[in-house]
Amino acid sequence: xxxxxxxxxxxxxxxxxxxxxxxxxxxxxxxxxxxxxxxxxxxxxxxxxxxxxxxxxxxxxxxxxxxxxxxxxxxxxxxxxxxxxxxxxxxxxxxxxxxxxxxxxxxxxxxxxxxxxxxxxxxxxxxxxxxxxxxxxxxxxxxxxxxxxxxxxxxxxxxxxxxxxxxxxxxxxxxxxxxxxxxxxxxxxxxxxxxxxxxxxxxxxxxxxxxxxxxxxxxxxxxxxxxxxxxxxxxxxxxxxxxxxxxxxxxxxxxxxxxxxxxxxxxxxxxxxxxxxxxxxxxxxxxxxxxxxxxxxxxxxxxxxxxxxxxxxxxxxxxxxxxxxxxxxxxxxxxxx
Amino acid sequence: xxxxxxxxxxxxxxxxxxxxxxxxxxxxxxxxxxxxxxxxxxxxxxxxxxxxxxxxxxxxxxxxxxxxxxxxxxxxxxxxxxxxxxxxxxxxxxxxxxxxxxxxxxxxxxxxxxxxxxxxxxxxxxxxxxxxxxxxxxxxxxxxxxxxxxxxxxxxxxxxxxxxxxxxxxxxxxxxxxxxxxxxxxxxxxxxxxxxxxxxxxxxxxxxxxxxxxxxxxxxxxxxxxxxxxxxxxxxxxxxxxxxxxxxxxxxxxxxxxxxxxxxxxxx
Numbered sequence: 081x082x083x084x085x086x087x088x089x090x091x092x093x094x095x096x097x098x099x100x101x102x103x104x105x106x107x108x109x110x111x112x113x114x115x116x117x118x119x120x121x122x123x124x125x126x127x128x129x130x131x132x133x134x135x136x137x138x139x140x141x142x143x144x145x146x147x148x149x150x151x152x153x154x155x156x157x158x159x160x161x162x163x164x165x166x167x168x169x170x171x172x173x174x175x176x177x178x179x180x181x182x183x184x185x186x187x188x189x190x191x192x193x194x195x196x197x198x199x200x201x202x203x204x205x206x207x208x209x210x211x212x213x214x215x216x217x218x219x220x221x222x223x224x225x226x227x228x229x230x231x232x233x234x235x236x237x238x239x240x241x242x243x244x245x246x247x248x249x250x251x252x253x254x255x256x257x258x259x260x261x262x263x264x265x266x267x268x269x270x271x272x273x274x275x276x277x278x279x280x281x282x283x284x285x286x287x288x289x290x291x292x293x294x295x296x297x298x299x300x301x302x303x304x305x306x307x308x309x310x311x312x313x314x315x316x317x318x319x320x321x322x323x324x325x326x327x328x329x330x331x332x333x334x335x336x337x338x339x340x341x342x343x344x345x346x347x348x349x350x351x352x353x354x355x356x357x358x359x360x361x362x363x364x365x366x367x368x369x370x371x372x373x374x375x376x377x378x379x380x381x382x383x384x385x386x387x388x389x390x391x392x393x394x395x396x397x398x399x400x401x402x403x404x405x406x407x408x409x410x411x412x413x414x415x416x417x
Numbered sequence: 418x419x420x421x422x423x424x425x426x427x428x429x430x431x432x433x434x435x436x437x438x439x440x441x442x443x444x445x446x447x448x449x450x451x452x453x454x455x456x457x458x459x460x461x462x463x464x465x466x467x468x469x470x471x472x473x474x475x476x477x478x479x480x481x482x483x484x485x486x487x488x489x490x491x492x493x494x495x496x497x498x499x500x501x502x503x504x505x506x507x508x509x510x511x512x513x514x515x516x517x518x519x520x521x522x523x524x525x526x527x528x529x530x531x532x533x534x535x536x537x538x539x540x541x542x543x544x545x546x547x548x549x550x551x552x553x554x555x556x557x558x559x560x561x562x563x564x565x566x567x568x569x570x571x572x573x574x575x576x577x578x579x580x581x582x583x584x585x586x587x588x589x590x591x592x593x594x595x596x597x598x599x600x601x602x603x604x605x606x607x608x609x610x611x612x613x614x615x616x617x618x619x620x621x622x623x624x625x626x627x628x629x630x631x632x633x634x635x636x637x638x639x640x641x642x643x644x645x646x647x648x649x650x651x652x653x654x655x656x657x658x659x660x661x662x663x664x665x666x667x668x669x670x671x672x673x674x675x676x677x678x679x680x681x682x683x684x685x
Binding site: 297 | 442443446447449450453454537538581582583584585587
């Protein structure tokens with residue numbers, strides 16, 4: 081069944097940028113759905129307290145019902161699963177992944193109360209530094225829950241969707257990932273954000289490494305080595321097929337900054353964290369597909385499957401996404417030796 | 418020392434110091450974790466006056482490695498410290514000192530320390546053993562089940578070496594000693610470290626101070642033993658009148674430190 085590059089463990093990927101509005105959720109959904117259309121089994125984990133992805137992929141009345149029942153014993157959101165950890169009453173509760181409009185694509189629904197779990201995570205992190213088992217259990221709870229669900233579903237890929245910040249929740253998710261992809265918008269703030277992003281990631285990786293080295297033997301630990309797969313520039317205006325002049329200068333600036341603010345810093349910690357050439361890091365471009373974007377969010381389908389836009393637009397989107405998905409798989413093959 | 422280091426030996430020491438520096442964040446964190454564990458033990462807090470800690474100064478590590486090289490060379494043994502085992506071969510990169518008031522507290526401190534090691538999953542790699550130089554003190558520690566080693570440097574303290582029992586093993590030396598011994602130790606250290614003082618008068622006075630320290634320690638022990646005795650007598654009286662079955666406990670069945678001023682053995 082599985083024709084993915086990985087035979088045993090699913091590959092964990094996070095599309096991450098703490099700068100908001102760069103198309104994280106849209107990219108996560110479209111990439112995950114495209115891989116699912118290619119025959120892979122994919123699980124999306126919505127850890128963003130805003131739950132945007134959950135609302136794209138699950139009908140509103142179902143989402144409402146899920147959130148209403150989240151605190152009950154029948155609760156099926158990610159908060160329902162983690163609540164015993166938060167309240168220190170036991171281990172995580174196994175929840176059922178939800179089906180989505182896309183075949184082979186599953187989701188662990190998000191919950192607004194993940195912002196409460198985030199507060200706990202800050203404390204768990206501090207306890208890890210004190211070598212307290214409770215801290216390690218809390219910090220790795222999401223990872224263990226996801227492993228459990230992923231092995232039941234036999235998925236090839238796990239995508240985490242995260243909120244736009246550099247808080248404890250995203251730290252814990254990034255450190256659990258095998259790869260991360262940075263979506264970058266073509267604006268000044270996006271460029272500035274790369275600097276913080278690179279430095280923050282490096283300090284997370286270093287801190288976790290130090291903590292892990294001293295953790296009591298047989299403690300379950302996060303992998304803590306998220307590799308930089310590459311970046312995806314997006315959000316440009318397209319005039320007759322070519323990118324606007326101003327944006328193309330952004331593109332070369334993004335390339336430079338990715339190298340100096342992210343790749344170089346990661347390589348100093350461990351060359352394996354940022355393996356590849358400048359051109360390999362550029363995974364693709366997500367142009368502004370106009371009406372396809374809101375339609376994709378509304379219908380819970382990838383750009384190319386929505387009922388809006390023109391056939392040409394959809395064909396173009398399909399080409400872009402399949403190229404991106406194939407490049408992602410090629411990068412994984414290339415860097416997982 | 419008349420020995421000199423060969424070029425490869427100097428090179429090795431230099432790179433070992435770099436390895437030490439590279440492990441610094443882990444070692445610092447290990448020290449902090451250990452201090453949190455020690456400070457949060459209620460049983461220990463009741464016995465301990467204060468806790469001191471330090472990470473080994475790189476210069477001191479350099480000297481220690483050089484001394485080790487000379488010693489192994491003299492014995493015709495290979496120098497066993499490598500980049501891989503530096504953190505365990507040199508087991509006092511983290512040093513923690515627990516200071517307390519009187520000798521007999523070591524019984525409760527030892528029990529509390531073992532609880533801390535168990536709870537926090539630290540492995541006891543060495544010890545406890547007591548360095549001591551006087552016979553009565555040796556007898557006391559042995560009755561407590563603590564092995565003793567002769568200490569030519571005239572100080573008395575109990576040593577433990579623990580390891581982190583983790584992917585990277587970091588070790589720490591924990592010393593337990595009385596405040597009196599700490600004073601002597603600090604004076605000795607200040608005068609003789611890193612280079613021994615060349616004044617004969619000072620060296621003689623230090624030896625005399627060791628004996629005065631020993632006497633003072635005995636006096637403190639004696640005061641606490643007397644106070645304990647007094648307390649159990651005065652508490653016992655009303656109880657005794659009521660019934661025989663609730664008669665006061667006989668003096669606890671634990672070894673008593675020498676409480677009389679004994680002759681101190683001559684020490685070369």
